[in-house]
Amino acid sequence: MLRGSMVAVVTPMKKGIGPNTKVDSAALARLVEFHIMNGTDAIVAVGTTGESATLGEEEHIDVIRQVVERVDNRIPVIAGTGANSTSEAIRLTQGALDVGADAALLVTPYYNKPTQEGLYQHYKTIAEEVKIPILLYNVPGRTACDMLPETIGRLSRIENIIGVKDATADLDRLEEFHRLAGDDFLLLSGDDATVGEFILNGGHGTISVTANVAPQLMHDMCMAALKGDRDTVVAIDDKLQGLHKELFIESNPIPVKWALHKMGLIEAGIRLPLTWMSKSCEAPLLKAMERAGVQI
Numbered sequence: 001m002l003r004g005s006m007v008a009v010v011t012p013m014k015k016g017i018g019p020n021t022k023v024d025s026a027a028l029a030r031l032v033e034f035h036i037m038n039g040t041d042a043i044v045a046v047g048t049t050g051e052s053a054t055l056g057e058e059e060h061i062d063v064i065r066q067v068v069e070r071v072d073n074r075i076p077v078i079a080g081t082g083a084n085s086t087s088e089a090i091r092l093t094q095g096a097l098d099v100g101a102d103a104a105l106l107v108t109p110y111y112n113k114p115t116q117e118g119l120y121q122h123y124k125t126i127a128e129e130v131k132i133p134i135l136l137y138n139v140p141g142r143t144a145c146d147m148l149p150e151t152i153g154r155l156s157r158i159e160n161i162i163g164v165k166d167a168t169a170d171l172d173r174l175e176e177f178h179r180l181a182g183d184d185f186l187l188l189s190g191d192d193a194t195v196g197e198f199i200l201n202g203g204h205g206t207i208s209v210t211a212n213v214a215p216q217l218m219h220d221m222c223m224a225a226l227k228g229d230r231d232t233v234v235a236i237d238d239k240l241q242g243l244h245k246e247l248f249i250e251s252n253p254i255p256v257k258w259a260l261h262k263m264g265l266i267e268a269g270i271r272l273p274l275t276w277m278s279k280s281c282e283a284p285l286l287k288a289m290e291r292a293g294v295q296i
Helices: 023-039 057-071 086-098 116-129 150-157 172-179 192-200 215-226 232-244 254-262 279-291
Strands: 004-008 017-019 042-045 077-080 102-107 134-137 161-167 184-191 205-208 269-271
Touching: 004 215, 017 057, 023 057, 042 192, 057 077, 077 086, 086 102, 086 116, 116 134, 116 150, 116 232, 134 150, 134 269, 150 172, 172 184, 172 215, 184 192, 192 205, 192 232, 205 215, 215 232, 254 269, 254 279
Parallel strands: 004 042, 004 205, 017 269, 042 077, 077 102, 102 134, 134 161, 161 184, 184 205
Antiparallel strands: none
């Protein structure tokens, strides 16, 4: 079921910037309906794009619950439950299972930079403690920790570790993943700029930031890539390349929240230490949105 375009959905907040900006439940429900209506294949709730680092544990689980209930089994819901503390990751993952998430996505522990053995033991312990399908998430550009293909291969032999979201943009790793983890292990891209090539070369889908803003195009591109239709992939991706770039003009999810606010889907709310997007970044992001045909 976990194929195609899966959105790393933002956590909408009431207007304002502060340490405790309130989650906007009405806007969250709107976003769920927006994605289901526009072809999104699965929703990742409270991943790193969802400001997971600044949500408390109870709040974190409650947002997952709201998404699960609103989706109502129409598409899969993947819960972001990673942490740099193994015990916290276990609690979040168990909480996600308790509220009905279909799978959990766990980013590598950030800042503490575990060894490859530490990463193996971290994920093995969580998988043994909580019997939910688990996706590994490797994004060394944000965590300062690179989970190597050999470690992913070891972890793939644990029954409920079912795949990896790889955000290295290193397409050479695909062949290693297939060799070390087997063809049934899910390979998901975490780098929007290379999603088309990732899937054409044996990947199964993406967990995407761009899909927040252009869900139908991301879905269509992923479906074309899964069918091996390179010409369609190239044509769609040409429209999206500006978004792939400009949605990272400042730290994610600052630009994507600005874009969604511009689209009328969320209020201008974000939680410190993130701030609202700088005025100087507005023109290039608007241009990218227009090229992708985003309705403003």
